Amino acid sequence: MGLPPLEFSDCYLDSPQFRERLKSHETELEKTNKFIKELIKDGKSLVAAHKTLSSAKRKFAGSLNEFKFRCIGDAETDDEICIARSLQEFAAVLGNLEDERMRMIENAGEVLITPLEKFRKEQIGAAKEVKKKYDKETEKYCSVLEKHMNLSSKKKEVHLHEADNQVDQMRQHFYEVSLEYVLKVHEVQERKMFEFVEPLLAFLQGLFTFYHHGYELAKDFSDFKTQLTISIQNTRDRFEGTRSEVEALMKKMKENPHEQQTLSPYTMEGYLYIQEKRHFGTSWVKHYCTYQRDTRQITMVPFDQKSGGKVGEEEVVFLKSCIRRKTDSIEKRFCFDVELVDRSPAITMQALSEEDRRLWIEAMDGREPVYNSNKDSQSEGSAQLDSIGFSIIRKCIQAVETRGINDQGLYRIVGVNSRVQKLLSILMDPKIATEETEISTDWEIKTITSALKTYLRMLPGPLMTYQFQRSFIKAAKLESQETRIKEIHCLIHRLPEKNRQMLNMLMKHLANVAANHKQNLMTVANLGVVFGPTLLRPQEETVAAILDIKFQNIVVEIIIENHEKMFSTVPEMPQPNSQLHLSRKRSTDSKPPSCSERPLTLFHTSHSAEKV
Structure with missing residues (x-):
């Protein structure tokens, strides 16, 4: 039910019913005051939460924008370029959305907090001040009236007439304050219907504008989203295809690593331990070595696999001869001596295994020279372009x-x-x-x-x-x-x-x-x-x-x-x-013979009785 109206005529009667009606209005104003006070507090918390969220999203967007994809290989496909650009696109969308959020936050103080505080201070606060005045005048009028009622009828007529006039003035003043209070109560109750609700509407409109901006961003982002979805699917399909190929290659390498060597610019390469003579004795230092037969150049890089870093400077020397080291001439296994140009004495190297030593000696045309070229060209197949x-x-x-x-x-x-x-x-x-x-x-x-x-x-x-x-x-x-x-x-x-x-x-x-x-x-x-x-x-x-x-x-x-x-x-x-x-x-x-120019052997088989 609504609040009962306060009639101005009731101010003169000041009946208990009037006081009850006035009390209900005062209670409603107090509830409104508390509600607005709490709403202002919650509104400030909401604005602070939006600021915190915006800050977190901007940080997230910044992290996305700073990360750069690096593909394997020397170039990227269009799909990979699209995917690599996606993080920057995501960051841009989030940044744009947060710019709009900040505009909403900045307006929130002006359209919500300030008007509510103003209404609470200027309207409800003013009504409270008028109430204080009304209560004070009520107490004052009632005290004068009680005192007047206790005057003796035996007093002089002049004194009684003067007392009557004073009471009339007090009563008139009380009525005027009562009228002003009723007016103010009515005014605040009516004002709250628009001055209180209008800021909330303005704040919600700001929220709707923010969300609509997000909707518009989503529409603008739709084309890139579609393109990105296709690129992701294409990349996933390629990954599924290449994964099986890579796993098959890994399996071949596990089963027979020596037959799966890749084409290399070097005749031979790998780790060797090299004997180094120091003032306190000899030590064996692990090097990664490469050898090129045409230039007879050996490159030696001291390298620690455990730390993943060099432990010295790279050295380039040139081979003069290579000799297998006899087993009984040294305590170490798998050793061979390398004689160098413009340097003596020869250095002793230790391979990782007997097979590894054999390969190094063959590559360097040592005691058992066997030309060890890289992989032969692909063997001829059983089909041809005829x-x-x-x-x-x-x-x-x-x-x-x-x-x-x-x-x-x-x-x-x-x-x-x-x-x-x-x-x-x-x-x-x-x-x-x-x-x-x-x-x-x-x-x-x-x-x-x-x-x-x-x-x-x-x-x-x-x-x-x-x-x-x-x-x-x-x-x-x-x-x-x-x-x-x-x-x-x-x-x-x-x-x-x-x-x-x-x-x-x-x-x-x-x-x-x-x-x-x-x-x-x-x-x-x-x-x-x-x-x-x-x-x-x-x-x-x-x-x-x-x-x-x-x-x-x-x-x-x-x-x-x-x-x-x-x-x-x-x-x-x-x-x-x-x-x-x-x-x-x-x-x-240096054009090699084309497929059609190579001598090919067609593999013939007897056909079955099935019709073709």
């Missing part, structure tokens, strides 16, 4: 496009290996290859797609050749997409004719596959993941080569997306000042 090879690829493509173009996971789902090998053995039979027949519908699409991929891997070199592999990778690392396309276009037209023809056939097919990605779920990016490591197969298995797979995938994506342009016209070659052009010129000065 009419049979083109027939196999053409028949596989025809079968896929005729009856499997919409199969989900096309080229990702792998066929049974025994079936794949059986199909290949049939297709590689010269008699079958010359027949203009299609692959039988008895063969599953996944078997056919696996056969196509397997045949490409069986080539002695990748379809896009080892010679241009680094150039393709460099092209994928260029910043401008337009420049990437131009460079890759040029490189394709430098491939051997047969390589380019087969690549054209394959890319036209993959473009058709990608055009049906809504049904088969094989987008250009997915096809790049599948065919990148095959078409740009690395010459050696290393972690660096595996990490370059993501750029191999990008190269394939670009060719698929631009396949008509890539194979239709001969591009203009880049200007001589182009880094890629210089690298190409250096590579063509």
